[in-house]
Every structure is written in C-alpha cells, then in structure tokens.
Amino acid sequence: MTIYLENARLIDPEAGTERQGNLILDGGVIALVDALSAPKGARVIDCGGKCLAPGIVDIGVKVGEPGERHKESFRSAGLAAAAGGVTTMIVRPDTDPALDTPEMLEFVTRRAASASPVRIRHMAALTKGRAGREMTEIGFLLDAGAVAFTDCDHVVTDTKVLSRALTYARSLGALVIGHPQDPGLSAGAAVTTGKFASLRGLPGVSPMAERMCLDRDLALVEMTGVRWHADQITCARSLPALERAKASGLDVTAGVSIHHLTLNDLDVGDYRTFFKVKPPLRDEQDRLAVVEAVASGLIDIISSMHTPQDEESKRLPYEDAASGAVALQTLLPAAMRLYQSGHIDLPQLFRALALNPAKRLGLPQGRLAEGAPADLVLFDPDAPFVLDRFTLRSKSKNTPFDGQRMEGKVLATFVGGQQVFGPDQEDAA
Numbered sequence: 001m002t003i004y005l006e007n008a009r010l011i012d013p014e015a016g017t018e019r020q021g022n023l024i025l026d027g028g029v030i031a032l033v034d035a036l037s038a039p040k041g042a043r044v045i046d047c048g049g050k051c052l053a054p055g056i057v058d059i060g061v062k063v064g065e066p067g068e069r070h071k072e073s074f075r076s077a078g079l080a081a082a083a084g085g086v087t088t089m090i091v092r093p094d095t096d097p098a099l100d101t102p103e104m105l106e107f108v109t110r111r112a113a114s115a116s117p118v119r120i121r122h123m124a125a126l127t128k129g130r131a132g133r134e135m136t137e138i139g140f141l142l143d144a145g146a147v148a149f150t151d152c153d154h155v156v157t158d159t160k161v162l163s164r165a166l167t168y169a170r171s172l173g174a175l176v177i178g179h180p181q182d183p184g185l186s187a188g189a190a191v192t193t194g195k196f197a198s199l200r201g202l203p204g205v206s207p208m209a210e211r212m213c214l215d216r217d218l219a220l221v222e223m224t225g226v227r228w229h230a231d232q233i234t235c236a237r238s239l240p241a242l243e244r245a246k247a248s249g250l251d252v253t254a255g256v257s258i259h260h261l262t263l264n265d266l267d268v269g270d271y272r273t274f275f276k277v278k279p280p281l282r283d284e285q286d287r288l289a290v291v292e293a294v295a296s297g298l299i300d301i302i303s304s305m306h307t308p309q310d311e312e313s314k315r316l317p318y319e320d321a322a323s324g325a326v327a328l329q330t331l332l333p334a335a336m337r338l339y340q341s342g343h344i345d346l347p348q349l350f351r352a353l354a355l356n357p358a359k360r361l362g363l364p365q366g367r368l369a370e371g372a373p374a375d376l377v378l379f380d381p382d383a384p385f386v387l388d389r390f391t392l393r394s395k396s397k398n399t400p401f402d403g404q405r406m407e408g409k410v411l412a413t414f415v416g417g418q419q420v421f422g423p424d425q426e427d428a429a
Helices: 074-084 102-115 138-143 159-172 195-200 208-224 236-247 258-262 284-296 331-340 346-361
Strands: 003-012 017-026 029-033 043-046 051-054 056-061 086-091 119-122 175-178 227-230 252-257 301-303 376-386 405-415 418-421
Touching: 003 346, 003 376, 017 346, 051 346, 056 074, 056 252, 056 301, 056 331, 056 346, 074 086, 074 102, 074 405, 074 418, 086 346, 086 405, 102 119, 102 138, 138 159, 159 175, 159 208, 159 227, 208 227, 208 236, 236 252, 236 284, 252 258, 252 284, 252 346, 258 284, 258 301, 258 331, 284 346, 301 331, 301 346, 331 346, 331 376, 331 405
Parallel strands: 003 043, 003 051, 056 086, 086 119, 175 227, 227 252, 252 301
Antiparallel strands: 003 017, 017 029, 051 376, 376 405, 405 418
C-alpha cells in the first residue's frame, strides 16, 4: 500500500533539521520526501503538524525467550516496542541458555520474525555460556545473522581470553559490546556509594568500578583494533577516558540507558525496587555530565536497556530484588524530558535514538531520506499523561515511571511502510 503522510513536522537526525513537510511511503521505503500531493490511490494520513521521525533502533533489549518467557515474549516485547515507537529491537543474548550457537540464533530469529510486529536483530554471546572461558564461533554466528557480540553484565575477567576474542572479532570485522563494570568491586552492590547509600544501609559500588573496567577494555581495544561499543557510560569519571579513546582514533562508541539520563540515586527513596538497575543510578552531578555528553555527541547512543522482571523478582528486600526495568514503551516519553528541559533538541535526540545505533550496526534504518526503510514514528512531544504501569504491553510491569507525569505520546508507528501501531489498528501486526 502507498501511504501519503501530509502536514508533518519532519525530524531529520542526519541533516540536523526539523521542518514541515510530506512523505510518500511505497514498497517498504520512503519513496519521496516533500511530495506536493498524494499519488492516486494512496492512503492519506494527516499528521496534524505532529513530529514524524525515523523509528527508534533500540540496542540492548532483553526478551525472555528462551528461558523466561513468563517475563517477556517476542510477541509482547514487539507490541510494547510498536507502542513506544521502537521499530528495530537489538536483542541481548543473556537468555537461559545464552545465545551462543548458530543453531540457537537461527531458531530465535525465525521465532522472533513470526511473532513480533517490529524488526528484531540479535546479538550473540562473546564467550560460550557467557562464562568467560572460551570464545564462541564468531564467524558462524555472523553468518547466522548476529549483529554484535557481548556477554552483557558477565564481564570477561580473563584478559587473555578477552584479548583473543577481540583479536578474532577484529579479523572478522565484528562489533563487540562491553559492559564496563569491574566485577570484583561491584559484586553485591545495590546502589552507588555515597551519603544516600550510607543512610539507607545499602551496599554500594563506587563509580570508579566503571572507570577501571573502561580503562582496561580501552587498552585491549587499542591493542587489538577491534570495533567496540560500551553499553552504558553512566558517570563523569568515565568521560575523559572515552574522549581520549575517540580522539586517538580508536573505533569506539558508547551508549547510556534512558534511566541513567532521567533518574538519579535519590529516586530510590524508601527502597523502591523498580529503581534498582544495573549499574545503579548515579548522583545528580553524574547524571547531568552524561546528559551533556549525549548533547555533545561524546556518548553516541541512548537505549532502553529493557529488562523485564516479574512481580516475584521485585517484591523482595532491595538488596535481594532483581535489577532492571522495562522501558520499550517509556523510552520516548522519558527522552522527552531531555527535550522539554532544553538539554537536547529533537534532531540530536533522534541521532542518539535511531541514526547512530543503525550506523554502528550497519543497518539502513535511522534516516529520513528517500530510499531509506519506511520505519517511522509519529508522535506528539507535548502530550501530557500519567503513566499507569498496568497499561504497558510488556508482560512485566517493572517501570520506575509508574504514576509519574510524562509528556510525549506515540500516535503511530510504521515498519517497512506498514502501520503497526496507531489509533485505528493498535495491534495491526
């Protein structure tokens, strides 16, 4: 079907502009930008002057298949993504068992394609079982469709194993994603060290744990020349090392979760476990430093780090509760806080949400240009609402934004030129 989107506020992260315009979607791609009239027989959608941007490419989504389907399935995650303007999910391999063989990767790829209304691409484990002892078959996993390799929060402690894996990945041009947290220093930690942790009597970890592991990983990147991405940079002390690595020409990028950009350690309040994430929320000075790093482009990518946990995993004492929060459906409205506060404009925001992750992974998405995939989100950045976690489409409802006033509503989502979310067909796929 040909679709004519008229009267839209076009957010173009590649050109760094926002302006009024019209688009024609045809054959799964953006066929024409600034079309003056609708083609004969096209479905016409009046955008009402609302924002039309490339769909979000979300790196680091956890889905519970295999092993924890009661927490999240490809279907429920896909529906949540569509409702949140996420058109491509890059799924983590920290499943049970871990995604570490081509056979398993091919199985979940087929399963995801049949269940989800949005695109799903998979990362694979860097070492077998994410155990840090023996690297996976990186070449075969690349052939099976893996877009990157990571052991997620299981940091590889054996530097010889890690250096061999990075060297091999370098020879194949594979992207490796690291989780910069020193595992010894951060073991057992529930919050960031400081006055708040002391007052609450909770075990804390210094932000230095992130800086120490980042320094080690960057040294290995310098030694091997691998393409490397830090999944979450969350504190000011890490930023100079990241800046030096980029300035010296290393093929390095960095990301941050929406929770670390919009919340701080004090939000934990009276042991509210929905605010327990990994790494723990930082203090306000760190949060502001990271926001500035996103605005300047030093941090390249904003992700949801969507981590579904069921009620039983969260209804525990704070120290014992599972880490993580769902965010596929709240990523965009939470990101609007950065826009509404004046820290970042909409083209900058969608550079971090869509263009940069697509470029880093070698995907054609993330652009608002003729010939680009027709993966788009139509949204109202100023629409207010109070979030009720039970309205989320994820199976798990563990969001720290429950009951909070937010701004920014997704009005429609398109994947390959097909509407997969909107007022007329909310469950179209």
